[in-house]
Structures are given as C-alpha cells and as structure tokens.
Amino acid sequence: MNQDEQKRAAAHAAIQHIPAGCIVGVGTGSTANYFIDALADIRSRIDGAIASSEATARRLSGHGIEVMDLNNVDELPLYVDGADEITSHLHMIKGGGGALTREKVVAAVAKKFICIADQSKLVDVLGKFPLPVEVIPMARGYVAREIIRLGGQPMLRQGFTTDNGNVILDVHGLQILNPIELETELNQITGIVTNGLFARRPADLLLLGSEGGVRTIVI
Secondary structure (H helix, E strand, O other): OOOOHHHHHHHHHHHOOOOOOOOEEOOOOHHHHHEEEEHHHHHHHOOEEEEOOHHHHHHHHHOOOOOOHHOOOOOOOEEEEEOOOEEOOOOEEEOOOOOHHHHHHHHHHEEEEEEEHHHHEEEEEEEEOOEEEOOOOOHHHHHHHHHHOOOOEHHHHHHHOOOOOOOOEEEOOOOOOOOOHHHHHHHHOOOOOEEEEEEOOOOOEEEEEOOOEEEEEEE
C-alpha cells in the first residue's frame, strides 16, 4: 500500500471501534478526512460528531453528519485523529494543519483517543517534524525569544491564522527526548495558547497503516 492507501486503511479500521449511538470526536487533516468519509457510511449509527476545526465541521456537515457543540456534551466516548509524528509510547506531535488547540481540547474530554496514521509517522524520537505552537499575536516576539532560549528555532507560519484568531510558530531543531517535560515547560510561557505536543494526554491506541496492513499498537 502507498501512503494514501495506508491512511485510508487506518481510518477505516477506526470505524470498528465506534460504539453505536455515541458522539464521536473528529480530528483535522488528511488522515482525519479519510475517517470522516468512512464515518459517513455509518452516520445513521451515531448521534453526531464534535469537530476539532472549522474545516472538519464543514466536511462532516457536507456528509450529513450533525456537528455538535462540545459545551453541550456531557461525555465524549471517543476521539479519532491523525498525527504528524508518533512514538511507540503514543506521544505525538500534532498541529501541522493548525488545529492543535481545539484538537487538544477534544482529546482532553474524550474517554478514549485513537490515533490513525501511516507508517511514516512512527518515529523513535519526536522533533524532526517542526513543533507547532499557537501564540497570541502580540506575544509572538516574546514567545519566539523564550523558545530560542530552550534551544528551538521558531519560524512564523506565514499567511496563516488559526480558527481562534492566533498565529503559529513552527519550531525547528528540536530533539524531544522528554516530551512530557517539554510540553509542560512550553505551557508555562506567557502568550502560548498551547503547543503541539500530545504527551501528557497521549493516544490510547494507534492504528498504523503499513505495507502489510493495519497494525494495532497500545501501551
């Protein structure tokens, strides 16, 4: 299977984990889009979906799936999303599509987080993919200087504004040996809304599309 076929296979495998009559949290990005398309085939079996971005909400609505407000939902049994990088400990870098803050909120609420990815996303150490950091615009310069102090090389994502009205700094040059520690440290920098490390709340299950089929990885 090529990369797109691996993404599609992982997305379809996630459908088997959806309980009937539940509300499903849905991520953002190319692999999540395959999941949305597969979800459309069983839309009569679910009560609705929580979208992690405006783009995801539009795609869900286009398939006739009801998009619900997270504030009106008491429980979210499941969240399904992709990753830009993921380790065997199921720590991730996310946010290549710019939806990291809403993705992190939905993941925090969900009882179970399933990551769907192709085999290229599985890495030993996080950091080759630039780490996205969502920043309040007026704090961009200050946050960049603090990130440089931590050893990163921040670059403004040109021409991009998040659904929350903020900017993104993509941080290059990191080798993230302790993702939980770095996630926590970045969270303490004033002006950062959130960062793309999903380590304090990792995935519970990885469905990894590979040349030989879909592998299931749990911790």
